[in-house]
Amino acid sequence: MVEDLEWLGIAWEPPMVSQSERGELYRAAFEQLIDAGFVYPCGCSRRDLVRMMHAPHEDVDDEPVYDGRCRPVGEALSRSLVPGMNYRFRVPDGEAVRFVDGNVGAQVFTAGVDFGEFLVWRKDGLPSYQLACVVDDAATGITEVVRGADLLKSTARQILLQRALGLSGLSYFHTRLMVDELGVRLAKRHDALAVRTLRQRGLSREGVLAMLDGTV
Numbered sequence: 001m002v003e004d005l006e007w008l009g010i011a012w013e014p015p016m017v018s019q020s021e022r023g024e025l026y027r028a029a030f031e032q033l034i035d036a037g038f039v040y041p042c043g044c045s046r047r048d049l050v051r052m053m054h055a056p057h058e059d060v061d062d063e064p065v066y067d068g069r070c071r072p073v074g075e076a077l078s079r080s081l082v083p084g085m086n087y088r089f090r091v092p093d094g095e096a097v098r099f100v101d102g103n104v105g106a107q108v109f110t111a112g113v114d115f116g117e118f119l120v121w122r123k124d125g126l127p128s129y130q131l132a133c134v135v136d137d138a139a140t141g142i143t144e145v146v147r148g149a150d151l152l153k154s155t156a157r158q159i160l161l162q163r164a165l166g167l168s169g170l171s172y173f174h175t176r177l178m179v180d181e182l183g184v185r186l187a188k189r190h191d192a193l194a195v196r197t198l199r200q201r202g203l204s205r206e207g208v209l210a211m212l213d214g215t216v
Contacts, residue, residue, distance in 0.1 A: 004195040026127040029135045038164045041085035042070040065116035087121040097156040102173035109156040134161045149174040
C-alpha cells in the first residue's frame with residue numbers, strides 16, 4: 001500500500017506501526033475499562049447476533065443494536081476478568097453523543113438507539129476495531145481523523161471510549177464514499193479497482209487521480 005501511495009505522489013511519514021506488536025497497550029486499556037466498570041462479559045453466540053441482524057428497521061450499513069441480553073442487572077458491573085468471554089461496552093442509554101464533523105457538519109447519535117453496546121474485547125484475546133482505533137490514535141498522537149462516512153456511528157462509539165479512558169477528543173472529517181455506476185459503494189473485495197490493479201493495467205498516475213476526483 002505504501003508503494004502505491006508513493007506512486008500516486010502521496011508521501012508517507014515513518015515510522016509505520018504494526019498492531020500485532022501493540023498487544024500490551026490494548027490490554028492495558030481493556031483492563032482500565034474493566035476496573036472502572038465500563039464493560040461486561042457477553043456470552044452471545046454468533047447465531048444470537050445473526051438473529052439481531054434480522055431485526056426490523058435495522059440499519060444495514062451498520063452493526064445491529066445489541067439487545068442487551070448479557071447486560072448485568074442494575075448498575076453493578078463485574079470488575080474481574082472472565083476468561084474466554086467477549087466483552088461489551090455499556091453505553092449510557094439515551095445519552096446524545098455529539099460532534100461536529102469537518103465535512104458533513106453537526107452530528108448526534110443516541111446511545112442505545114442509534115447504536116448499542118458494542119464489542120471492545122474478543123474472547124480470543126484481541127481488541128475490537130473500536131478499541132484498537134482509540135488506543136492507536138492516542139498512542140501515536142493523532143489529532144485529526146479522515147475516513148469514510150460509513151463510520152460516523154463508529155465515531156460516536158469511539159468518543160465514548162475516549163471519555164471512559166480519559167483521553168482527549170479528536171477532530172473528524174468523514175468523506176463521501178466512492179460508488180460504482182449503480183450507486184454501490186466500492187470496497188476491498190472489488191479488487192478490479194485496486195490502485196495496484198489499475199497500475200498493472202497500464203493506467204498512468206494522472207489517469208488514476210482523475211478517476212479519484214471524478215473528472216473521468
